[in-house]
Amino acid sequence: MKKYIPNTITCLNLFSGCIGILFVLNGDFVAAFYCVLASGIFDFFDGMVARLLHVKSLIGKELDSLADVISFGFLPGSVMFKLLENVTTNEYIPFLGFIVTIFSALRLAKFNIDARQSSDFIGVNTPMNTFFIISLPFVGVQYPSILQNIYVLLTIVLVCSYLLVCELRLFSMKLSSLGWMENKFKYLFLIVSFILVLIVKVLAVPMIFVLYIIFSVLHFAKK
Numbered sequence: 382m383k384k385y386i387p388n389t390i391t392c393l394n395l396f397s398g399c400i401g402i403l404f405v406l407n408g409d410f411v412a413a414f415y416c417v418l419a420s421g422i423f424d425f426f427d428g429m430v431a432r433l434l435h436v437k438s439l440i441g442k443e444l445d446s447l448a449d450v451i452s453f454g455f456l457p458g459s460v461m462f463k464l465l466e467n468v469t470t471n472e473y474i475p476f477l478g479f480i481v482t483i484f485s486a487l488r489l490a491k492f493n494i495d496a497r498q499s500s501d502f503i504g505v506n507t508p509m510n511t512f513f514i515i516s517l518p519f520v521g522v523q524y525p526s527i528l529q530n531i532y533v534l535l536t537i538v539l540v541c542s543y544l545l546v547c548e549l550r551l552f553s554m555k556l557s558s559l560g561w562m563e564n565k566f567k568y569l570f571l572i573v574s575f576i577l578v579l580i581v582k583v584l585a586v587p588m589i590f591v592l593y594i595i596f597s598v599l600h601f602a603k604k
């Protein structure tokens with residue numbers, strides 16, 4: 382039975398993503414955020430459990446990518462669709478939000494065949510991108526003028542799409558050792574992120590997104 386456990390966790394990721402999309406389309410971004418959080422947790426643990434149980438399989442790898450296309454591709458695209466829909470009377474422009482979905486799928490396909498990404502990432506990973514996008518409605522509550530601008534939203538769509546497939550090298554949190562010098566920027570990133578979440582909660586997510594890119598650049602520049 383243990384060989385089915387990782388795939389079951391992956392399916393829970395997919396299930397959470399499907400529910401999250403329905404919440405997004407109904408305008409309930411709070412519930413959608415919790416669904417993204419659940420998908421992120423399931424996505425983190427399915428691979429870990431597979432390694433611990435020594436039951437990694439090709440179908441598990443494919444299922445993981447298919448689930449991620451929904452939870453971390455279609456869902457953020459739906460968020461951008463709703464945000465654009467709220468700021469324009471043009472019935473076609475909101476569909477441009479799904480450019481994020483297209484580039485998320487491209488990013489996942491690229492990841493599956495790119496041997497360089499076994500320990501780190503080339504381009505922003507889809508869960509990180511999704512957490513950034515799902516945080517935007519909460520930013521809009523505090524700073525409405527920012528997200529009521531269609532040009533700002535379209536710029537976010539294009540920049541996020543580019544970051545998903547660009548050749549920017551970004552660290553993962555896989556540690557080959559626990560030494561401070563080898564992982565200084567990873568540890569600093571975690572510490573600063575934790576402090577930001579305690580202080581500003583969900584509003585910390587966009588800042589963490591930017592910090593992740595900055596600390597990754599510093600990490601690999603040092604190497």
